[in-house]
Amino acid sequence: MLTEKYEDTFGLMYDLKDQGGELLSLRYDLTVPFARYLAMNKLKKMKRYQVGKVWRRESPALVQGRYREFCQCDFDIAGEFDPMIPDAECLKIMCEILSGLQLGDFLIKVNDRRVVDGMFAVCGVPEDKFRTICTSMDKLDKMPWEDVRHEMVAKKGLAPEVADRIGEYVQCHGGISLVEKLSKDPRLSQSQLALQGLGDLKLLFEYLTLFGIAEKISFDLSLARGLDYYTGVIYEAVLLQSPGWAGKEALNVGSVAAGGRYDGLVAQFDPKGHNVPCVGLSIGVERIFCLVEQKMKASGEKVRTIETQVFVATPQRNFLRERLKIITELWDAGIKAEMLYKNNPKLLTQLLYCEKTDIPLMVIIGEQEQKEGVIKLRSVASREEVTINRESLVAEIQKRLSES
Amino acid sequence: MLTEKYEDTFGLMYDLKDQGGELLSLRYDLTVPFARYLAMNKLKKMKRYQVGKVWRRESPALVQGRYREFCQCDFDIAGEFDPMIPDAECLKIMCEILSGLQLGDFLIKVNDRRVVDGMFAVCGVPEDKFRTICTSMDKLDKMPWEDVRHEMVAKKGLAPEVADRIGEYVQCHGGISLVEKLSKDPRLSQSQLALQGLGDLKLLFEYLTLFGIAEKISFDLSLARGLDYYTGVIYEAVLLQSPGWAGKEALNVGSVAAGGRYDGLVAQFDPKGHNVPCVGLSIGVERIFCLVEQKMKASGEKVRTIETQVFVATPQRNFLRERLKIITELWDAGIKAEMLYKNNPKLLTQLLYCEKTDIPLMVIIGEQEQKEGVIKLRSVASREEVTINRESLVAEIQKRLSES
Incomplete structure (x- = not known):
């Protein structure tokens, strides 16, 4: 044929x-x-x-x-x-x-x-x-x-x-x-x-x-x-x-x-x-x-090759489990989230990764935050950080993403 | 290899x-x-x-x-x-x-x-x-x-x-x-x-x-x-x-x-x-x-194989040009629109096509409507028709689509 x-x-x-x-x-x-x-x-x-x-x-x-x-x-x-x-x-x-x-x-x-x-x-x-x-x-x-x-x-x-x-x-x-x-x-x-x-x-x-x-x-x-x-x-x-x-x-x-x-x-x-x-x-x-x-x-235009909206970071050693819990919450809410596959990544590495890949938001969890039942939310571009209630994390992220 | x-x-x-x-x-x-x-x-x-x-x-x-x-x-x-x-x-x-x-x-x-x-x-x-x-x-x-x-x-x-x-x-x-x-x-x-x-x-x-x-x-x-x-x-x-x-x-x-x-x-x-x-x-x-x-x-679930939102119809013979003008407006506004590729399609054929393919909205233009500067908008499921101003067509459709 x-x-x-x-x-x-x-x-x-x-x-x-x-x-x-x-x-x-x-x-x-x-x-x-x-x-x-x-x-x-x-x-x-x-x-x-x-x-x-x-x-x-x-x-x-x-x-x-x-x-x-x-x-x-x-x-x-x-x-x-x-x-x-x-x-x-x-x-x-x-x-x-x-x-x-x-x-x-x-x-x-x-x-x-x-x-x-x-x-x-x-x-x-x-x-x-x-x-x-x-x-x-x-x-x-x-x-x-x-x-x-x-x-x-x-x-x-x-x-x-x-x-x-x-x-x-x-x-x-x-x-x-x-x-x-x-x-x-x-x-x-x-x-x-x-x-x-x-x-x-x-x-x-x-x-x-x-x-x-x-x-x-x-x-x-x-x-x-x-x-x-x-x-x-x-x-x-x-x-x-x-x-x-x-x-x-x-x-x-x-x-x-x-x-x-x-x-x-x-x-x-x-x-x-x-x-x-x-x-x-x-x-x-x-x-x-x-x-x-x-x-x-x-x-000089840059095109994002990933669609990640939120990065889950920690300054703490041995905080993998807490990060996994948070990322599960985000994923289950339909939020595109990512973290480094390391037990103890350096905070600077995590920050640089977000800047390099243009991920707009960072969630940061440390020992102090966990004790107080709060969590930090950082805007990667403006470098502004706010501390919010742990329970309102998903809602707060969804609000920010819908605004941007 | x-x-x-x-x-x-x-x-x-x-x-x-x-x-x-x-x-x-x-x-x-x-x-x-x-x-x-x-x-x-x-x-x-x-x-x-x-x-x-x-x-x-x-x-x-x-x-x-x-x-x-x-x-x-x-x-x-x-x-x-x-x-x-x-x-x-x-x-x-x-x-x-x-x-x-x-x-x-x-x-x-x-x-x-x-x-x-x-x-x-x-x-x-x-x-x-x-x-x-x-x-x-x-x-x-x-x-x-x-x-x-x-x-x-x-x-x-x-x-x-x-x-x-x-x-x-x-x-x-x-x-x-x-x-x-x-x-x-x-x-x-x-x-x-x-x-x-x-x-x-x-x-x-x-x-x-x-x-x-x-x-x-x-x-x-x-x-x-x-x-x-x-x-x-x-x-x-x-x-x-x-x-x-x-x-x-x-x-x-x-x-x-x-x-x-x-x-x-x-x-x-x-x-x-x-x-x-x-x-x-x-x-x-x-x-x-x-x-x-x-x-x-x-x-018995039905899946739509097309995404058409609006169908442009006419009951009138020789109304192709008017339909083409309307569909251009809709397309240019990002609305998914369709019409039959015929000079003189029958209205019934057009109605049946919309029902068969689950197109939610129909725009109907005839001689009378054109004279009066109006146009008919029909909801295919409920069969309700309203007559609206010709100029507000795109806005009205966008409103309806965003509501549904």
């Missing part, structure tokens, strides 16, 4: 050894397994997100946040619905995620597979060259048109005038007005396929305007998307500039999210060929983490 | 095809990779939980919640600390998880690898038979002592009197008093190893009492735990009875959580043999899900 679905990327798949008559490979993406799941379970509609690992035998380039084992986060809407409503929701979600992560300004390039194919047809690309020309076109975000044109003509044998016709189109990008302009383009409008795509893109932009995100979306005729299974709208999010905080070494992370409509994939897994149209998106988690880490490093 | 660490389970590993000079296998558990991570990164202490997939080429038996690809949830404490403090915390966490899941009554069997080995030694088991006798012993939760004894003597060539001596011990279980009794046992106390284990178990029970969980823990001499890497305390949680809700077909899910101390594993991955003592636990997620599902089925 997999070798069929990812023809071109066959060499990038991790195959398992045939240990018992089973031919298996590691998951290459989350889209094909999702389509298979829908077909196998005869599901006619489904909306879901999924976070999981996928594996590709690429040369790893660590600086770009590209690994051989990496995490994908997918969102897909499957089902027969009215045109472009789920498609627009996917783009809205992409915007929400990228805005929420505060990665700086971004842009989502949008195109439609039917517009790409229609454009190739009216420009005079022979049908057997569609794929390879598509691959060249995909390089437009990394090299100038002149170089791509050279590749198309010199390496792939495209007639120069055909390449020039393509060149006119792929350098176009804009909003709904470009969609409208191209719908009346004398050459492109000869393709029914392209017109269908453009009609849907018009509707899409209308919905994106209602969603308040039209200014983040750019109709870009150079966007092709490699994967075979896309049938309609396609999109790819790119960060607009090397973020200020990345310093001298501007990161080339490529696209941080991408997706599109794949209406034919489920049918390929259904024994009777029943189909379920789908649209979805995929987020490159590692690439985004890579950026977020750089950003934090540059700004 | 893997074939060394899991000698006995070699045949259960999924190997990858050698596609480029790399010998790789799929992750068999989370413990060995954790130990390797500590060694490779020279970490002297770490406390972490991890949820992830592991793979074993076993014959799958679906009824028991046992799969070839399954999910493990591990918690481990690595570092050089005072005896039994982290060990007790692991048992406390196990109790918290199992209590929280409300799976019914459970018991955690505890033993110590040194007590097992010491017991074998003083009973007269030849050292080269320790492992195989251990394996037989591990079957005591599935078969009576007589059958296990038969296997030890007839199949594994153990002298009958040696087996009988083991029999006396492995049928013992109890609390701290059993630990104390066995510390004075004339035969067992000849083993320094066993005495060390018993001493630690005594301390452990003391801490467990302070944690308020001693009654959930049973010192059980029949517990052996298969894996090679354990060096100290070992434990395994079992459900005490087939839960009432499982009906006639009582589920045999085996242990639902297990773990122990493994003090020598990290050193095996460190080039210089530096060691980091560790203790941890592993939760069988699928087995527990299997039980929780059965429980819900039996009780």
Whole structure:
């Protein structure tokens, strides 16, 4: 199944050894397994997100946040619905995620597979060259048109005038007005396929305007998307500039999210060929983490890797049992508490640990306090200490935590 | 590395095809990779939980919640600390998880690898038979002592009197008093190893009492735990009875959580043999899900698989744009909202969808409402409808959601 679905990327798949008559490979993406799941379970509609690992035998380039084992986060809407409503929701979600992560300004390039194919047809690309020309076109975000044109003509044998016709189109990008302009383009409008795509893109932009995100979306005729299974709208999010905080070494992370409509994939897994149209998106988690880490490093921001709210400390030797009793009370009340796993830790060690890990509150119990039925509560940041009744400890901590 | 660490389970590993000079296998558990991570990164202490997939080429038996690809949830404490403090915390966490899941009554069997080995030694088991006798012993939760004894003597060539001596011990279980009794046992106390284990178990029970969980823990001499890497305390949680809700077909899910101390594993991955003592636990997620599902089925409990708070509906044809505007407002305010992806859905379809999926609130917009600048808010459960000002929609919904 997999070798069929990812023809071109066959060499990038991790195959398992045939240990018992089973031919298996590691998951290459989350889209094909999702389509298979829908077909196998005869599901006619489904909306879901999924976070999981996928594996590709690429040369790893660590600086770009590209690994051989990496995490994908997918969102897909499957089902027969009215045109472009789920498609627009996917783009809205992409915007929400990228805005929420505060990665700086971004842009989502949008195109439609039917517009790409229609454009190739009216420009005079022979049908057997569609794929390879598509691959060249995909390089437009990394090299100038002149170089791509050279590749198309010199390496792939495209007639120069055909390449020039393509060149006119792929350098176009804009909003709904470009969609409208191209719908009346004398050459492109000869393709029914392209017109269908453009009609849907018009509707899409209308919905994106209602969603308040039209200014983040750019109709870009150079966007092709490699994967075979896309049938309609396609999109790819790119960060607009090397973020200020990345310093001298501007990161080339490529696209941080991408997706599109794949209406034919489920049918390929259904024994009777029943189909379920789908649209979805995929987020490159590692690439985004890579950026977020750089950003934090540059700004000196610190991220807590633990969630501990209270630390239970003692200045006293042989006070383990009392600490265990207190931490049990805190845990049982749902308070995130911690202590050092030592019988006789030094008070300074305990103080420093709290400061290092940004634990906001410290409970301190010593012999004196125990005798008097009280306990000390210390705010780590302000270093203020108050002595409170032992019995009101949990209530007092809960009050402080709810206030902060 | 893997074939060394899991000698006995070699045949259960999924190997990858050698596609480029790399010998790789799929992750068999989370413990060995954790130990390797500590060694490779020279970490002297770490406390972490991890949820992830592991793979074993076993014959799958679906009824028991046992799969070839399954999910493990591990918690481990690595570092050089005072005896039994982290060990007790692991048992406390196990109790918290199992209590929280409300799976019914459970018991955690505890033993110590040194007590097992010491017991074998003083009973007269030849050292080269320790492992195989251990394996037989591990079957005591599935078969009576007589059958296990038969296997030890007839199949594994153990002298009958040696087996009988083991029999006396492995049928013992109890609390701290059993630990104390066995510390004075004339035969067992000849083993320094066993005495060390018993001493630690005594301390452990003391801490467990302070944690308020001693009654959930049973010192059980029949517990052996298969894996090679354990060096100290070992434990395994079992459900005490087939839960009432499982009906006639009582589920045999085996242990639902297990773990122990493994003090020598990290050193095996460190080039210089530096060691980091560790203790941890592993939760069988699928087995527990299997039980929780059965429980819900039996009780007729329904679980919402979506979190949608508000549904945006219309009784009107051609009101898609108005719905999109409203849902954008809700989304932008952080409200979980949904609508049907249709231009002209029937009102009844929309009502039924909300009832089926337990969406608590419905926003209904029609031509009349739009003209008057109002909107209807419907409580799905009570079927009550109120008409409110269009502008106060978000505030009103937020108020209602915070009240419920």
